[in-house]
Amino acid sequence: xxxxxxxxxxxxxxxxxxxxxxxxxxxxxxxxxxxxxxxxxxxxxxxxxxxxxxxxxxxxxxxxxxxxxxxxxxxxxxxxxxxxxxxxxxxxxxxxxxxxxxxxxxxxxxxxxxxxxxxxxxxxxxxxxxxxxxxxxxxxxxxxxxxxxxxxxxxxxxxxxxxxxxxxxxxxxxxxxxxxxxxxxxxxxxxxxxxxxxxxxxxxxxxxxxxxxxxxxxxxxxxxxxxxxxxxxxxxxxxxxxxxxxxxxxxxxxxx
Amino acid sequence: xxxxxxxxxxxxxxxxxxxxxxxxxxxxxxxxxxxxxxxxxxxxxxxxxxxxxxxxxxxxxxxxxxxxxxxxxxxxxxxxxxxxxxxxxxxxxxxxxxxxxxxxxxxxxxxxxxxxxxxxxxxxxxxxxxxxxxxxxxxxxxxxxxxxxxxxxxxxxxxxxxxxxxxxxxxxxxxxxxxxxxxxxxxxxxxxxxxxxxxxxxxxxxxxxxxxxxxxxxxxxxxxxxxxxxxxxxxxxxxxxxxxxxxxxxxxxxxxxxxxxxxxxxxxxxxxxxxxxxxxxxxxxxxxxxxxxxxxxxxxxxxxxxxxxxxxxxxxxxxxxxxxxxxxxxxxxxxxxxxxxxxxxxxxxxxxxxxxxxxxxxxxxxxxxxxxxxxxxxxxxxxxxxxxxxxxxxxxxxxxxxxxxxxxx
Ligand code: SF4
Ligand code: SF4
Ligand code: SF4
Numbered sequence: 138x139x140x141x142x143x144x145x146x147x148x149x150x151x152x153x154x155x156x157x158x159x160x161x162x163x164x165x166x167x168x169x170x171x172x173x174x175x176x177x178x179x180x181x182x183x184x185x186x187x188x189x190x191x192x193x194x195x196x197x198x199x200x201x202x203x204x205x206x207x208x209x210x211x212x213x214x215x216x217x218x219x220x221x222x223x224x225x226x227x228x229x230x231x232x233x234x235x236x237x238x239x240x241x242x243x244x245x246x247x248x249x250x251x252x253x254x255x256x257x258x259x260x261x262x263x264x265x266x267x268x269x270x271x272x273x274x275x276x277x278x279x280x281x282x283x284x285x286x287x288x289x290x291x292x293x294x295x296x297x298x299x300x301x302x303x304x305x306x307x308x309x310x311x312x313x314x315x316x317x318x319x320x321x322x323x324x325x326x327x328x329x330x331x332x333x334x335x336x337x338x339x340x341x342x343x344x345x346x347x348x349x350x351x352x353x354x355x356x357x358x359x360x361x362x363x364x365x366x367x368x369x370x371x372x373x374x375x376x377x378x379x380x381x382x383x384x385x386x387x388x389x390x391x392x393x
Numbered sequence: 394x395x396x397x398x399x400x401x402x403x404x405x406x407x408x409x410x411x412x413x414x415x416x417x418x419x420x421x422x423x424x425x426x427x428x429x430x431x432x433x434x435x436x437x438x439x440x441x442x443x444x445x446x447x448x449x450x451x452x453x454x455x456x457x458x459x460x461x462x463x464x465x466x467x468x469x470x471x472x473x474x475x476x477x478x479x480x481x482x483x484x485x486x487x488x489x490x491x492x493x494x495x496x497x498x499x500x501x502x503x504x505x506x507x508x509x510x511x512x513x514x515x516x517x518x519x520x521x522x523x524x525x526x527x528x529x530x531x532x533x534x535x536x537x538x539x540x541x542x543x544x545x546x547x548x549x550x551x552x553x554x555x556x557x558x559x560x561x562x563x564x565x566x567x568x569x570x571x572x573x574x575x576x577x578x579x580x581x582x583x584x585x586x587x588x589x590x591x592x593x594x595x596x597x598x599x600x601x602x603x604x605x606x607x608x609x610x611x612x613x614x615x616x617x618x619x620x621x622x623x624x625x626x627x628x629x630x631x632x633x634x635x636x637x638x639x640x641x642x643x644x645x646x647x648x649x650x651x652x653x654x655x656x657x658x659x660x661x662x663x664x665x666x667x668x669x670x671x672x673x674x675x676x677x678x679x680x681x682x683x684x685x686x687x688x689x690x691x692x693x694x695x696x697x698x699x700x701x702x703x704x705x706x707x708x709x710x711x712x713x714x715x716x717x718x719x720x721x722x723x724x725x726x727x728x729x730x731x732x733x734x735x736x737x738x739x740x741x742x743x744x745x746x747x748x749x750x751x752x753x754x755x756x757x758x759x760x761x762x763x764x765x766x767x768x769x770x771x772x773x774x775x776x777x778x779x780x781x782x783x784x785x786x787x788x789x790x791x792x793x794x795x796x797x798x799x800x801x802x
Contacts, residue, residue: 267520270508287503380581
């Protein structure tokens with residue numbers, strides 16, 4: 138278990154992205170041997186995403202991104218209420234239940250919105266997890282160690298955004314085994330999973346897959362860097378976040 | 394003392410065999426769950442906790458309720474209760490074990506359970522719940538067993554035990570408070586996000602727990618020579634009555650806060666449970682209200698409260714009411730509406746119920762064995778034994794003549 142965990146951590150680039158930010162923290166959580174940082178890795182003080190819903194607002198377009206994400210992360214396809222999903226679409230009313238009004242601009246009301254884990258600055262899922270299987274990296278990403286999760290699903294009760302899925306059964310039964318992404322592990326049954334902001338891609342200098350595939354409708358960058366692309370769009374456009382009242386400070390912003 | 398559990402009547406063995414059969418049947422569903430995962434349950438992405446966790450929550454109340462007998466005895470020197478204390482403690486042991494079992498059957502990777510200990514996480518309430526539950530189990534085993542052993546040898550209860558007893562009394566409150574915190578601190582779950590939840594938990598525990606205990610004790614009386622002191626029963630019934638009134642008062646506070654404030658998030662779960670849910674659920678929730686009203690009426694009216702023919706029914710109705718409220722409604726109302734303001738109905742599957750039956754049977758088995766030991770010891774030493782007239786040796790019995798009356802008070 139120890140070994141596979143280490144391989145996973147290497148793969149996910151946890152050490153890679155984190156070392157630059159807080160070397161000691163990473164050494165403490167990533168095992169005894171320091172892992173070499175990938176020279177091309179991208180770093181940030183706090184990763185954040187801005188979704189331009191004026192450009193990306195149809196179910197088809199979002200589903201296409203979801204397909205990319207789910208394929209590269211080997212997310213099982215399950216129909217019904219036991220489904221597993223990292224990125225999906227939903228209506229305005231479901232995405233922003235507290236910010237609805239009966240006379241909302243029709244055009245906005247008809248849009249659908251891409252939903253994913255918000256990588257909250259103040260994540261309740263991390264607060265409630267009894268094993269630290271869900272943890273926050275120094276760069277703000279809320280990551281999961283699938284090998285430590287005991288499947289208590291407390292984090293699912295804790296997340297106010299319904300961003301987490303549980304593997305109720307064996308996930309590999311619902312995967313196209315001939316078409317797996319060999320570079321990302323599959324999960325075992327009985328653990329929780331969710332969007333990981335593509336840490337494994339950041340570690341090798343790539344942007345998240347959905348951002349890359351969105352053709353400019355999604356921005357990704359360092360929230361703490363005033364010159365970053367996300368800060369630039371946040372300055373220029375009106376944005377909202379999901380359920381501000383929950384106090385979790387989501388790192389995913391929506392341009393309306 | 395364990396040898397006492399081995400000598401018993403045919404009926405005793407028959408009952409144990411019956412429980413073992415139930416455990417056997419239930420374990421087939423558990424094996425199925427181990428083979429195929431939790432997909433055999435009715436839980437879903439939106440309702441991620443189900444029957445197992447709600448039973449756990451209800452039983453924590455049963456474990457905590459033992460304190461309602463222990464506390465008057467030690468804090469108020471109310472000695473009428475003293476021969477009942479052991480049963481409260483033994484019931485708590487069984488309840489704690491059932492709680493732990495319900496957690497074990499609920500988690501997706503039971504083999505990794507020890508991760509909670511290898512990676513202690515004080516910011517997680519589940520971590521503290523594990524600590525308080527195991528601690529309470531240990532305290533009750535220690536106190537219950539030591540006291541019973543001392544009784545058997547006609548010795549006073551050892552002095553060194555005192556601190557443990559006082560700790561266990563405070564600890565009992567903590568186990569239910571911590572379990573309430575498990576729910577109460579979650580953003581976005583409006584039905585749970587209320588400061589009064591822990592108080593509601595305690596109130597409902599202190600009526601339902603003693604009610605269950607009293608029913609089990611009545612059965613024990615039927616099957617053994619043990620007899621509860623009349624005043625002990627009276628006190629316990631009064632405690633149940635007060636706790637149930639407080640319980641429903643707290644519930645009314647919730648209703649007022651939600652509806653007078655008119656905040657949608659707080660009204661939705663209640664409206665769902667009592668109005669918009671599936672017919673079955675809505676019927677159950679209204680049954681809860683009706684049964685609560687009936688049980689309160691019966692409990693606060695002295696004529697009905699002191700009618701021992703009626704009492705088992707009153708207690709039964711109260712148990713059903715509190716179980717629907719806390720063992721079902723609390724959980725379903727917490728998850729519905731979902732974070733998307735949608736509804737994902739939850740209903741336990743047959744397999745889920747079978748596994749739960751198994752856990753309950755294990756609990757019943759533990760209760761049977763422990764109560765058998767306790768009643769045998771009481772018989773040996775002549776405590777709380779039934780007199781021919783139906784009184785207990787603990788009562789000041791006016792039915793018998795002076796010389797027959799027991800010397801011990
Ligand atoms: S969206 Fe949910 S799962 Fe993601 S970080 Fe926030 S609380 Fe955790
Ligand atoms: S299910 Fe796993 S990740 Fe979620 S709280 Fe439990 S141990 Fe942590
Ligand atoms: S950031 Fe990566 S993991 Fe998250 S939804 Fe986009 S593609 Fe999927």
